Amino acid sequence: xxxxxxxxxxxxxxxxxxxxxxxxxxxxxxxxxxxxxxxxxxxxxxxxxxxxxxxxxxxxxxxxxxxxxxxxxxxxxxxxxxxxxxxxxxxxxxxxxxxxxxxxxxxxxxxxxxxxxxxxxxxxxxxxxxxxxxxxxxxxxxxxxxxxxxxxxxxxxxxxxxxxxxxxxxxxxxxxxxxxxxxxxxxxxxxxxxxxxxxxxxxxxxxxxxxxxxxxxxxxxxxxxxxxxxxxxxxx
Numbered sequence: 584x585x586x587x588x589x590x591x592x593x594x595x596x597x598x599x600x601x602x603x604x605x606x607x608x609x610x611x612x613x614x615x616x617x618x619x620x621x622x623x624x625x626x627x628x629x630x631x632x633x634x635x636x637x638x639x640x641x642x643x644x645x646x647x648x649x650x651x652x653x654x655x656x657x658x659x660x661x662x663x664x665x666x667x668x669x670x671x672x673x674x675x676x677x678x679x680x681x682x683x684x685x686x687x688x689x690x691x692x693x694x695x696x697x698x699x700x701x702x703x704x705x706x707x708x709x710x711x712x713x714x715x716x717x718x719x720x721x722x723x724x725x726x727x728x729x730x731x732x733x734x735x736x737x738x739x740x741x742x743x744x745x746x747x748x749x750x751x752x753x754x755x756x757x758x759x760x761x762x763x764x765x766x767x768x769x770x771x772x773x774x775x776x777x778x779x780x781x782x783x784x785x786x787x788x789x790x791x792x793x794x795x796x797x798x799x800x801x802x803x804x805x806x807x808x809x810x811x812x813x814x815x816x817x818x819x
Contacts (some may be wrong), residue, residue, distance in 0.1 A: 584805070586809075587810070587812070588813075588817050589812070592625065592778070593625075595625075595777050596628075596723050600812055607644065608639055611642070613708060614647070614707045615644060615706060616769065618711055618712045622712040623650070627671040627726055631674035634674070641677040642676050642677070645682075647706055647761075650668060650685045650760035654755055660749075660793060664682075664684040683698070694759070695759055697733045698701070698759075702732075705769045708741060708769060711766070711775065711802075713775070713777065713784060713788070715740070715744075715780065715783075716797075717799045718738070720760040720766070723735060723736075723737065724796050726763055726795060726801075727795060729764040730762030730763045732759065732761050736756065736758070742756055749774065763802070773808075773809045774810045776810070776813075778815050779816070782816050787800070
């Protein structure tokens with residue numbers, strides 16, 4: 584795993600945006616897996632600005648949603664697909680049929696199998712936030728290195744952390760996620776961490792053992808893994 588350390592949050596976001604823009608300029612048909620949550624928002628702001636300025640385009644690209652909350656109304660602003668649309672997709676030129684999301688109102692297992700078939704041999708590039716317990720996507724501690732897209736139960740601390748996304752107290756306790764094995768099929772995997780709250784888990788990812796107890800460590804030996812951290816997240 585390569586590590587890119589940035590001096591500040593602003594520098595971190597600028598570097599990530601520059602890297603992603605460069606990939607798209609070289610490969611306009613890039614197949615991307617993108618996360619939601621708070622971490623990537625400053626990166627998405629810069630990407631949106633670049634599209635608006637005509638520096639890059641998503642017209643030939645595909646975007647695969649990393650994960651989705653279960654038991655959440657389709658129009659809830661806290662859904663992962665709604666957040667990704669709000670923070671990025673509604674602000675760029677990706678065609679509507681270029682976004683692949685989860686439909687969770689029917690056969691969940693069948694939907695997960697269909698998503699695996701759609702991803703096929705893997706995305707070209709997957710971006711991942713990292714939870715404080717080491718989860719990536721909704722792959723909680725205990726997830727195996729060969730796990731595929733599936734229904735999962737959320738750890739209590741993960742459910743509690745979702746409160747920032749919702750304006751009600753009906754927080755999700757389960758979801759669907761691309762598995763560690765699915766993610767490992769990606770050509771490149773970028774793990775993103777910013778802020779002092781991520782310093783302890785970044786230290787475990789870099790210096791601790793590879794273990795299912797810290798799912799992000801299962802990506803450490805991916806041939807094209809990149810960990811991008813700001814100064815606060817790499818302080819330990």
